[in-house]
Amino acid sequence: MFKDTKFKPMKKSIIFFIVAVFSLTSVFAEKYALIIAIGEYDQSLTGWYPISAQNDVPLIEHALADLGFEETNVMFLTDADATKEGIMNAMNELYSKVEPGDHVVIHYSGHGHQIFDDNGDEIDGLDEALVSYDAPMNMTEGYDGSLHFRDDELGEMINKFRIKLGPSGHILLFLDSCHSGTGTRGAAKVRGGAPPLVPENWTPQAKSDDKVGFGINSDQGSNARGVSTENLAKFVVFSGASANELNYETYDDEDNAVGSLSYCIYKAFSQMQEGETYRQVFAKIMAEMATKAPFQNPAIEGDIDYVVFGGDYSIQEEYFSLTNVKSDSIVEINGGRLAGINPGTIIAFAQPGTAKLTDYSNVIVTGKVTSASNFTSKVVLDNKNKFKNDQSAWAFIQTRTFTDQKVKISLDPKMDEDVKVALEDEIAHSSFATVSDDNPDITLNYRKSRGAKTINVTDAHYNQNLHKISNADTKTLKADVMSTLNNYAQGIIIKDIDFYDENFDVVMELIPVKAEIYEDGSFEILYYPEPESILVNEIPEFSTSNMALIKVTNYGTRKAYFNIIDIQPDGFINPVIPTVYDVDGREYYLEPGETAVLKNTLVMFGPPYGNEIFKLIATDKPFNLSATIQSHGNSTRGDASNIFENALQVQNGQNSRGASTVSAKKRDEKMCTYEYTFKIIE
Known part of the structure; x- marks a missing residue:
């Protein structure tokens, strides 16, 4: 008894000490920054003209001060000191200072350039690169690109920081430079804008069948192997312009020429409220950019729904953007029939x-959809409102209608009264289902055991169990059931979409591979089995031990953006690419005649077994259906998480799920669909 009494307080002290250490790590995390600003390029030496990068420095300093960075923890690297070697040395010095749990910001103001890809990881055969002080604008014989700071190199450096900073750390990357571009679109000074730097008679490797697409390097993340993604620091990158766009300079409040992103970062972080996420701060950047640089689209990638320099994750409700403010009564948004938006x-x-x-404290105005295409809708506002620009508001759906023909649901008569009433009320208020015992599509079978309430979602036509949902809490059970029914209804709509447009004729197939998967979610392709090895009576057939990559080809005459949706044998659907981490899906496109193997997405196979479909939808503008597709209940099957965590593709992911092929033949303006059918066996 004496020993117990003696040691209990000691145990409490040890536990308290450990908790205190973790708390102090979060509260007293050090904040370090590196500001790289190259404006005084030596045009006679490299060909690059000077820009106003030096004026960005005080803007970023001010933003860092607002974020709690001490002056002594901010490093500067400017002009002639910012050679390729100088940048690497500065980053290594910064790396040596940080500890687990710290917060890091790296800012770059300077020219951006596209340069010939040296490892086959880009769909267009070009790497994006930061232009160090000594990097040339024009190609010379024998130049190997070593003076440019390629996105691959920057990705490896960021990965090192993420490992060292650990799960409570954060690292932000601000890139105020062009991603690419071949000319100017106005009088403002452009950061970049030079033609791609390529050798004479150069042909991009990525156009061949065996190259990875979309800038994702299958070898990246090697430094993180053995490190779980849960143990990496949060990472967010803010870019001044999207791929294939130029980045223009603008003017600050004192009429000084400055980088557009630097100015908008300064304004956005000065207006930031406590508890806001990176996504919410980016919304402020977009609003500022719409005025300061209306011809470019800044981009954000990474862990964008975490609180700024915080550990809390905020779930972002699905929203759409304004695409056209026609008047003070009529606007257009970038969501249409495929997102469940229809007239009414x-x-x-x-x-x-x-x-x-x-709550509706943030609601500016409401409106009703009067017409909808597949990807856009026209909304008539209930009250006149003059939106300043396309970034003035986000559009949220209050009611969603996927189809006029609702899914008929039959409820088990043995269902507990509270569960039955809750489901009847929720279904009655839904836009995609109705309660009916007259030739129902779905039967909700019910049983209760030891307090747990279980509902089996059953295909009433074939008496096949589709999904099992169990929870003791009626409210949670109801939410999971409605999510499942919503996903099922969406699957019906997606499967029935059938359009053909020769301009956007994109097709796909699965290529069998053998790969080694690492703990951090990255993988390495070991070899490619013969394609015929998966064919059984000319139908692709995969077992749970198989793996595959996705191969896409654009036989059309126009640049095509595409999504791929998985339609399971039980009718439920999962997004394959893009995912919710890809934001707007602009990375997934093919030029006419191009073929790419998506080596960033490893497809694996599991139940339910039977015939499965990958449905590809191609069109002329970037889109991302993943946020629209509702998960089905509490299932974990079909993770669909090839996590594209940042604009530099630091890390790969996997995609868990999936012939004669059937090409759609209906015609619709600027849209084409394609189905790849295969079989999954045990």
Whole structure:
């Protein structure tokens, strides 16, 4: 008894000490920054003209001060000191200072350039690169690109930081430079804009069948192997312009020429409220950019729904953007029939950065959809409102209608009264289902055991169990059932989409591979089995031990953006690419005649067994259906998480899921669909 009494307080002290250490790590995390600004390029030496990068420095200093960075922890590297070697040395010095749990910002102001790809990881055969002080604008014989700071190299450096900073750390990357571009679109000074730097008679490797697409390097993340993604620091990158766009300079409040992203970062972080996420701050950047640089689209990638320099994750409710403010009564948004938006749908327009419509304090105005195409909708506002620009509001769906023909649901008569009433009420208010015992599509079979309430979602036509949902809490059970029914209804719509346009004729197939998967989610392709090895009676057939990559080809005459949706044998659907981490899906495109093997997405196979379909939808503008596709209940099958965590593709992911092929033959303006059918066996 004496020993117990003696040691209990000691145990409590040890536990308290450990908790205190972790708390102090979060509260007293050090903040370090490196500002790289190259404006005084030596044009006679490299060909690059000077820009106003030096004026960006005080803007970023001010933003860092607002974020709590001490002056002594901010490093500067400017002009002639910012050679390729100088940049590497500065980053290594910064790396030596940081400790687990610290917060890091790296800012770059300077020219950006596209340069010939040296490892086959880019779909267009070009790497994006930062232009160090000594990097040339024009190609000379024998130049190997070593003076440019390629995205691959920057990705490896960021990965090192993420490992060292650990799960409570954060690293932000600000890139105020062009990603690419071949000319100017106005009088403002452009950061970059030179033609791609390529050798004479150069042909991009990525156009061959065996190259990875979309800038994702299958070898990247090697430094993180053995490190779980859960143990990596949060990473977010803010870019001044999207791929294939130029980055223009603008003017600050004192009429000094400055980088457009630097200025908007300064304004956005000065307006940031406590508890806001990176996505919400980016909404402020977009709003500023719409005025300061209306011809470019800044980009954000990474862990964008975490609180700025915090550990809390905020769930962002699905929203759409304004694409055209026609008048003070009529606007267009970038969501249409494929997102469940049809004539009659009610839209609420809220302040940019709104996470959820839990209350209506942020609602600016509401409106009703009067017409909808596959990807856009026209909304007539209930009250006149003059939106300043396309970044003035986010559009949230108050009611969603996927189809006029609702899924008929039959409820088990043995269902507990509270569960039955809750489901009847929720289904009655839904836009995709109705309660009916007259030739139902779905039967909800019910049983209760030891307090757990279980519902089996059953295909009433074939008496086949589709999904099992169990929970003791009626409210949670109801939410999971409705999510499942929503996904099932979406699957019907997606499967029935059938369009053909020769301009966007993109097809796909699965290529069998053998790969080694690492703990951090990255993988390495070991070899390629013969394609015929998966064919059984000319139908592709995969077992749970098989793996595959996706191969896509554009036989059309126009540049085509595409999504791929998995339709399971049980009718449920999962996004394959893009995912919710890809934001707007602009990375997934093919030029006419191009073929790419998506080596960033490893497809694996599991139940349910039977015939499965990968449905490819191609069109002329970037789109991302993953946020629209509702998960089905509490299932973990079909992870669909080839996590594209940042614009530099630091890390790969995997995609868990999936012939004669059937090409759609209906015609629709600027849209084409394609189905790849295969079989999954045990």
